[in-house]
Amino acid sequence: MTALTNKTFSFIAEDVDKGKRLDLFLVERLPELSRTHIQRIIAAGEVTVNGKAGKANYKLAPADYVTIRLPEPKPAEIKAEAISLDILYEDEDIIVINKPRGMVVHPAAGNYEGTLVNALLRHCDRLSGINGVSRPGIVHRLDKDTSGVMMVAKTDRAHLDLARQIKERTAGRKYVAIVHGNIKENQGIINAPIGRHPTDRKKMAVVFTNSKEAITTFQVLERFGDYTLVECRLFTGRTHQIRVHMAYIGHPVVGDPKYGPGRQRFAIMGQALHAAELTFQHPVTGERMSFTVPLPDDMRAILEELRRR
Known part of the structure; x- marks a missing residue:
């Protein structure tokens, strides 16, 4: 990708892009823009292929030169x-x-x-x-x-x-959660697609139609009999992913009002889930950066109570 200005970008189609629709090609290269948004930009005449206005359904050929101007x-x-x-x-x-x-x-x-x-x-x-x-x-x-x-x-x-x-998946995201139950495995991978819940549209769920790939890994940090402290890593970024996945394997996050049991034992307003670490490459300098933040007071209080038992 070549940045022509702060708002205009150019791409050159490769052999693997042969026959690919223009809108799908741009979605792959600009993942933060939805396909609908890109189609609107194309319809507004802000996308060209080899210097001519493109259409969303245009099929690319190798070496096609594509430019897109993002509206202010x-x-x-x-x-x-x-x-x-x-x-x-x-x-x-x-x-x-x-x-x-x-x-x-x-x-x-x-x-x-x-x-x-x-x-x-x-x-x-x-x-x-x-x-x-x-x-x-x-x-x-x-x-x-x-x-x-x-x-x-x-x-x-x-x-x-x-x-x-x-x-x-080159940016790393590590979470810490307190979940219900005793997870027997020391670590595991949850590879289960997530989409809208079939009957409750305000919730997400593991479903196998109209869903997207979702991968979470977990590692047990500490066990308390009825509860487990786990570290989770995201390899995809679906809505409520960790909360849905942990509930799916029978260990919902403590305090979760949407996916957990109705009655909560601990004094916490919401799920005991914390984004503890974020690692990425600086988008301009290329420097690898990592940031770690400690658990909030409410989660530490729960752990202290569990350790006193």
């Missing part, structure tokens, strides 16, 4: 708010933060204030516009009640590169 994002209507941020690292391209449990990442219906995006808009002079006005800078998400380390992109260039690393 509309000014964000989400208001900036003076919300404290736990910043682990910041430069001109990225910002890495430790998100507290209870903070929503970006505004959505019924929740337009108090989010990480509201705080970022106040703190940063600029944020990547690739994900639109409601999610500026957001490369990946953490659920509202999942705490831990997140990376945010200040520029589109940084955003695209970080998203590529997540897609290609």
